[in-house]
Amino acid sequence: MRRPRIVIVGAGFAGFQAARTLARLARGRADLMVINPTDYFLYVPLLPEVAGGLLDPRRVVVSLTDALPGVRLILGEADGIDLGARTVRYTDPEDGPGEIRYDRLVLAAGSVNKLLPIPGVAEHAHGFRGIPEALYLRDHVIRQMELADAARDPAERAARCTFVVVGAGYTGVEVTAHGVLLTEALRRRLPRLRAEPRWLLLDVAPRVLPELDERLSRTAERVLRRRGVEVRTRTSVEVAEPGGVRLTGGRRVPTRSLIWCVGVRPDPLVEALGLETRRGRLVVDAYLNVPGHPEIFACGDAAAVPDANRPGGVTPMTAQHAVRQGRLAARNVAASYGTGVMSPYRHRELGFVVDLGGGQAAANPLRVPMSGLPAKAVTRGYHLLSLPGNRTRTAAEWVLNALLHRQVVQLGLVRSPLVPLETAAPELPLVPH
Structure with a gap:
């Protein structure tokens, strides 16, 4: 008999874990395939450290072919699914079309940047979703500081040294925390710079990290404010322009740096299926199965998975849930x-960690609130345990960072047009500028 073909769309947290678990369970009795636009799994939580110049980008990626033996990797972006014919259409990195048939489909397409209808944001803001964005942001921050050092106009110097981050969730808080430390290191290297780096963190919510426990929120805000960050809640951007932004309330802030960390939305591939969705996420039952399609399973950010702890609710879009759902x-x-029996999805929160750079972090493992060095140790330990590879190299870089000066030079790998905020645009290769 023909071996069944199982196709997994996406190799983020959910897709990677699904592929790895299936490879172990199938033991060669099924053809396993993963469709993904890159040949690596990206450990997104450590991207702020890449942007801050602390980690080499190779430390936060894991080769799919090395980590998933027995799984065939198809490089491409899935752009259509024919439910009747049971095929997935995709476009490879050189724009060549492809199609693959499946007997079972695991949809783990993940999420993309969430855009709001704010004039100028798509043109002038930069998101933070992958390695190109992290590398670009690092270069951009260093470049702005160095250009400010050479500028004669005080207004230009101030604008180049002003960095506006929109969104005070996980990503926005960590990007801001590491960004401040990067500009502090640059400031020491540029002693003649006649302008102080200025960071603004904006969010329409009443507090930073609104999705987490208030004690974690207070710890993070206290650390940020102590470093000079202007935390402005119940505030956002009204208009983005080439030379600045206008905030809600009318105040204009001159800046050359608008960093968009508002949040994410499910991949548009999900809605294109024509199946029932909930806030853009594919509706599934407790077994992660799509109603009416026993051959399709969905998990991670792409799926509206019922939350057993909140009847009527769905699980949030977090890495913890994606990992468990993928398995x-x-x-x-x-x-x-x-092979085995089906089980419904149930979970128990293990706590959250937020890396605030330096020796600072906020964490609540098993709901025990922590801050400072103990929280930092828990945060580092959690990331090392969660990384599916590169653990020794990552730990070694952390040790070296504690002993040596931070490297603050431009790499010149990514130009601004190659990291558009509009995530519907195709992924483009890195080129020198």
Whole structure:
């Protein structure tokens, strides 16, 4: 008999775990394929350290072919699914079309930047979703500080030294925390600079990290304010322009740096299926199965998975849920072929960690609130345990960073047009500028 073909769309947290678990369970009895635009799994939580110049970008990626033996990687961006024919259409990195048939489909397409209808944001803001964005942001911050050092006009110097971050969730808080330390290091290297770096963190919510426990929120805000960050809640950008932004309330802030960390939305591939969705996420049952399509499973940010702890609610779009759902989707796919039995998704929160750079962090492992060096140790330990590779190299770089000066030079790898905020644009290769 022909071996069943299982196709996994996406190799983020959910897709990677689904592929790895299926490879272990299938033991060669099924053809496993992953469709992904890159040949690596990206550990997104450490991207702020890449942007801050602390980690080499190779430390936060893991080769899919090395980590997923027995799984065939198809490089491409999935752009359509024919439910009747059971095929997935994709476009490879050189714009060549492709199509692959499936017997079982695991949809783990993830998410993209969430844009708001604010004039000028798509043109002048930069998101923070991948390695190109992190490398560009690092170069951009260093370049602005160095250009400010050479500028004669005080207004230009002030604008170049002003950095506006919109969104005070995980990403925005960590990007700001590491960004401040990067500009502090630059300031020491540029002793003649006649302008102080200025960071603004904006959010329409009443506090930073609104999705987390208030004690974590207070710790993060206290650390940021102590470093001079202007935290402005219930505030956002009204208009973005080439030379600045206008905030809600009318005040204009001259800046050359608008960093967009507002949040994410499910990949548009999900809505294009024509199946039932909930806030853009594909509706699934407790077994991560799409109603009416026993051959399709969905997990991670792409799926509206029922939350057993909140009847009527769905699980939030976090890495913790994506990892667990990816593993369960794999087990339930295997069960659909007679290996094991299907199980519903249940979870118990283990706590959250927020890296604030330097020796600072906020964490609540098993709901025990922590801050300072103990929280930093927990945060580093959590990331090392969660990384599916590069643990020794990452730990070694952390040790070296504690002993040596931070490297603050431009690499010149990524130009601004190659990191558009509009995530519907195709991913473009890195080129020198």
